[in-house]
Amino acid sequence: MGRTLATFRDLIEQEMLHWERVFGRALRREERAHFEAMFNRVRLYIQACTYEFPIHAMDAINVAVGLDHEIRLRLIEARLGINLENQWMDSRSLPFPDGDDAVADSAEPETSEAD
Amino acid sequence: MTLWLIQPNQKRLRLIDPSFHPRFYVQGAEPRLRQLGRALAARARVRCVMAEKFSIWDGRLVRVLEVTVHHPVQFAPIARFVRRYDTRFALYNSDLMLAPLYCWEKNVFPLARVDVETTCQDEPIIRAIECRDDEWALDYEVPPFRTLQLRLEGLSLVDPQHGRRGALLAEIDGEEQVLEDSNEPVAIGVERLLRAHDPDLIVTEWGDSTLLPSLMRQAQRLGFELSLNRDRTPVGRSRSRSYMSYGRILYKGSSTTLSGRLHVDLRNSFIAHQCELDGLWELARITKLPVQYSARTSTGTGISYMQMEMAYRDGTLIPAQKAEPESPKHPDELLLADRGGLVFPPRLGFFENVAELDFASEYPNIMARFNVSPETVNCRCCPDAPRIPELGYRVCRQRRGITSRVVERLIEKRRQYKLRMEVAGAIPELQSPDSAENASSYSLRQASLKWLLVCCFGYTGYKNARFGKIEAHEAINALAREKLLVAKEIAESNGYRILHALVDSLYVTRQGAVREDYERLAQEIERVTHLSLAIEAVYRYAVFLPSRQNAEIPVPNRFFAVAEGGELKVRGLECRRHDTPPIVAHMQQQVLKVLAEARDFESYCRKLEEARRILDRYLDQLADGSMDVEELIISKRLTRSPETYQKDTATAIVARQLHRSGVKLRPGETIEYIITDADSKLPDDRFRAFTLWEAWRGYDVRQYQQALLDAFKPFEHCVPPLVRSPAPAQAISVPTGLFRIGSRAFGL
Numbered sequence: 001m002g003r004t005l006a007t008f009r010d011l012i013e014q015e016m017l018h019w020e021r022v023f024g025r026a027l028r029r030e031e032r033a034h035f036e037a038m039f040n041r042v043r044l045y046i047q048a049c050t051y052e053f054p055i056h057a058m059d060a061i062n063v064a065v066g067l068d069h070e071i072r073l074r075l076i077e078a079r080l081g082i083n084l085e086n087q088w089m090d091s092r093s094l095p096f097p098d099g100d101d102a103v104a105d106s107a108e109p110e111t112s113e114a115d
Numbered sequence: 116m117t118l119w120l121i122q123p124n125q126k127r128l129r130l131i132d133p134s135f136h137p138r139f140y141v142q143g144a145e146p147r148l149r150q151l152g153r154a155l156a157a158r159a160r161v162r163c164v165m166a167e168k169f170s171i172w173d174g175r176l177v178r179v180l181e182v183t184v185h186h187p188v189q190f191a192p193i194a195r196f197v198r199r200y201d202t203r204f205a206l207y208n209s210d211l212m213l214a215p216l217y218c219w220e221k222n223v224f225p226l227a228r229v230d231v232e233t234t235c236q237d238e239p240i241i242r243a244i245e246c247r248d249d250e251w252a253l254d255y256e257v258p259p260f261r262t263l264q265l266r267l268e269g270l271s272l273v274d275p276q277h278g279r280r281g282a283l284l285a286e287i288d289g290e291e292q293v294l295e296d297s298n299e300p301v302a303i304g305v306e307r308l309l310r311a312h313d314p315d316l317i318v319t320e321w322g323d324s325t326l327l328p329s330l331m332r333q334a335q336r337l338g339f340e341l342s343l344n345r346d347r348t349p350v351g352r353s354r355s356r357s358y359m360s361y362g363r364i365l366y367k368g369s370s371t372t373l374s375g376r377l378h379v380d381l382r383n384s385f386i387a388h389q390c391e392l393d394g395l396w397e398l399a400r401i402t403k404l405p406v407q408y409s410a411r412t413s414t415g416t417g418i419s420y421m422q423m424e425m426a427y428r429d430g431t432l433i434p435a436q437k438a439e440p441e442s443p444k445h446p447d448e449l450l451l452a453d454r455g456g457l458v459f460p461p462r463l464g465f466f467e468n469v470a471e472l473d474f475a476s477e478y479p480n481i482m483a484r485f486n487v488s489p490e491t492v493n494c495r496c497c498p499d500a501p502r503i504p505e506l507g508y509r510v511c512r513q514r515r516g517i518t519s520r521v522v523e524r525l526i527e528k529r530r531q532y533k534l535r536m537e538v539a540g541a542i543p544e545l546q547s548p549d550s551a552e553n554a555s556s557y558s559l560r561q562a563s564l565k566w567l568l569v570c571c572f573g574y575t576g577y578k579n580a581r582f583g584k585i586e587a588h589e590a591i592n593a594l595a596r597e598k599l600l601v602a603k604e605i606a607e608s609n610g611y612r613i614l615h616a617l618v619d620s621l622y623v624t625r626q627g628a629v630r631e632d633y634e635r636l637a638q639e640i641e642r643v644t645h646l647s648l649a650i651e652a653v654y655r656y657a658v659f660l661p662s663r664q665n666a667e668i669p670v671p672n673r674f675f676a677v678a679e680g681g682e683l684k685v686r687g688l689e690c691r692r693h694d695t696p697p698i699v700a701h702m703q704q705q706v707l708k709v710l711a712e713a714r715d716f717e718s719y720c721r722k723l724e725e726a727r728r729i730l731d732r733y734l735d736q737l738a739d740g741s742m743d744v745e746e747l748i749i750s751k752r753l754t755r756s757p758e759t760y761q762k763d764t765a766t767a768i769v770a771r772q773l774h775r776s777g778v779k780l781r782p783g784e785t786i787e788y789i790i791t792d793a794d795s796k797l798p799d800d801r802f803r804a805f806t807l808w809e810a811w812r813g814y815d816v817r818q819y820q821q822a823l824l825d826a827f828k829p830f831e832h833c834v835p836p837l838v839r840s841p842a843p844a845q846a847i848s849v850p851t852g853l854f855r856i857g858s859r860a861f862g863l
Contacts, residue, residue, distance in 0.1 A: 005453045041667070041668070043460065044668070046460060050457065055446075
């Protein structure tokens with residue numbers, strides 16, 4: 001532990017350096033700061049990454065990044081008092097408008113009754 | 116074998132036991148073994164017979180040649196001869212120390228009360244020896260030692276080899292004497308004390324590397340021999356060395372050991388430093404290693420010898436070198452197996468009503484409860500044994516592991532000591548001076564057992580451990596992870612929030628929970644995991660702190676918490692680090708003491724105001740030069756030889772200063788220095804070795820003030836920015852009585 005194999009903390013560091021070299025080079029300066037923060041925040045879930053310990057560290061890092069975004073998104077929703085879940089997570093199609101048309105044309109701008 | 120005893124009439128005896136004939140075993144082709152037997156008989160007084168003994172790894176009987184050596188002094192040379200005679204031979208019990216072997220054979224141990232039958236000669240010989248003591252007893256009497264304490268005047272932290280000078284302070288029978296060369300050579304004074312008081316125990320600071328060797332040299336120059344030993348044998352000396360351990364370079368000082376007296380150097384003894392002499396006596400008694408050796412060796416050696424004693428009593432062969440290599444593993448298996456305990460990074464901030472639940476001695480308990488020992492993991496006799504979670508290793512159901520049996524006794528003895536400590540603390544009638552002494556003695560003894568237990572787990576994965584097997588180490592870790600996750604699941608299903616979890620402890624909270632609720636939770640976890648779990652403390656509040664580099668990222672083990680009774684628990688703050696200057700540590704301790712009076716967030720914020728005044732006082736003291744220079748010492752460990760440093764770091768500059776002054780420094784040694792002018796263009800002016808520092812060099816006020824301000828930040832982390840202290844004023848007025856240039860203060 002930490003001798004034969006690198007710890008997950010080291011792996012996060014290694015992956016960040018690896019991705020910084022090429023991927024990071026092509027990022028804008030203002031984007032790079034977030035890039036580093038994204039990797040740093042994986043450390044919040046390090047116990048789960050260590051427990052899973054996949055062959056490719058990036059697999060766990062990706063899940064951790066996704067989870068972090070999910071959690072923070074929900075926090076923002078709660079703070080703003082909104083819930084996007086009903087709209088985003090609903091797998092059903094959007095309600096059809098009344099009428100005889102089989103397919104609603106979403107590109108068509110809505111017109112108010114006042115018009 | 117030579118034994119030293121104190122008789123009830125206070126007479127000191129040197130006794131010889133000629134009946135001790137150590138044995139070792141050789142495994143190989145039988146005709147070759149018979150040849151070896153003949154070759155040995157022609158060379159030395161030995162007895163060779165074929166015998167059957169158990170193999171440690173599979174528990175089967177194997178035929179070996181038993182070699183009994185008549186003279187113990189020939190034990191090691193004969194074993195060496197056998198090793199060279201045929202390299203195909205496997206040797207067992209051949210590289211053990213003779214003193215513990217004697218103890219195992221005669222059922223005695225260091226510091227034990229014994230009955231001895233001797234011949235009536237000038238040099239008495241032991242006819243029979245019988246132990247009247249028990250190493251597992253909780254209450255025992257330590258021999259009535261006459262103790263001489265020797266130390267140099269001044270700051271004991273600094274190695275005298277780095278240039279510290281001072282008079283020699285000698286204390287015996289509560290009387291202190293100052294010995295200085297200006298009156299008479301110090302060696303003569305010490306010789307007089309030795310003759311007048313004939314001490315049994317010499318307790319020194321830096322005696323191993325400096326005091327005793329210097330005294331012996333001085334005595335030699337004056338033409339007499341210092342009577343440090345009670346007999347005519349020469350004083351035992353060993354060289355210092357630097358070595359690597361867990362990626363760090365460490366230094367082990369030289370040693371000076373005596374015959375007929377005990378010499379303990381408090382600055383060269385881990386156990387005496389951690390657990391004082393009470394801990395040392397406890398360790399020597401149960402590990403059966405000679406006291407002077409116990410004082411200077413690692414606790415790992417102690418636990419190894421306890422395991423070896425267990426094997427010896429079972430009739431199991433003790434391999435001379437580690438014989439069990441790691442089993443081959445697929446990379447996926449290695450990924451899965453090579454992991455430590457689980458750590459849940461803490462939630463950052465201030466939390467009220469937090470309970471810390473600890474699995475008591477979790478790793479040793481896992482070894483004892485689940486029979487995890489090097490020889491029981493993946494044994495050949497139980498293919499259908501239950502599997503270890505995650506790894507699928509099996510644990511033997513037929514044999515009880517050696518390590519499991521050793522730790523079981525240690526855990527039990529430690530538990531008993533802890534119980535007695537609690538009783539002594541809880542019943543006021545028992546709180547007489549005597550009982551207080553007992554409580555502290557129990558506490559020190561249980562702490563020394565704790566070190567043995569800690570090592571016991573580590574040694575299963577240590578490459579040179581005789582009873583090491585990495586699979587056992589991995590199995591223990593896997594079980595610990597499983598138990599922690601189960602505990603987490605139970606806590607969460609009961610509505611508790613996990614704030615932090617660290618391998619064997621959980622910090623949990625639930626609104627409105629009281630101690631009884633936490634106790635119920637602990638009981639439930641205990642019932643499911645089969646491991647004992649205790650409430651270490653219920654904290655009024657706990658503050659979990661982020662990494663110093665990134666204020667968003669939590670780091671394990673950096674927090675402070677205040678228990679119901681006001682006791683503090685501090686981890687990872689500057690005051691816990693060894694390289695923090697005392698001024699910073701003292702400031703933090705004082706601040707924590709004030710903050711410990713807070714009960715909730717509101718009162719914490721109020722107390723923070725009071726704490727800030729403490730910080731200001733320290734800042735002012737630094738600026739006006741009234742700070743004692745010893746408060747400013749920074750200690751650092753050398754990671755290499757002084758001449759091989761490439762950059763001008765503080766350690767490099769100071770090491771070079773000492774080197775130039777003729778001090779021989781080795782990697783791993785600790786050096787002490789003062790920051791004199793960190794911004795100076797001349798590297799040599801930036802820092803000064805403490806032993807070379809003179810008042811005119813002053814100290815760097817700004818640097819030390821910055822260190823104080825940085826050390827105060829953790830206390831403000833959990834409060835909103837408005838409540839925090841304003842940025843420090845850059846310009847500091849020049850106080851009177853102090854000579855300043857730039858940011859440096861010069862004491863006059």
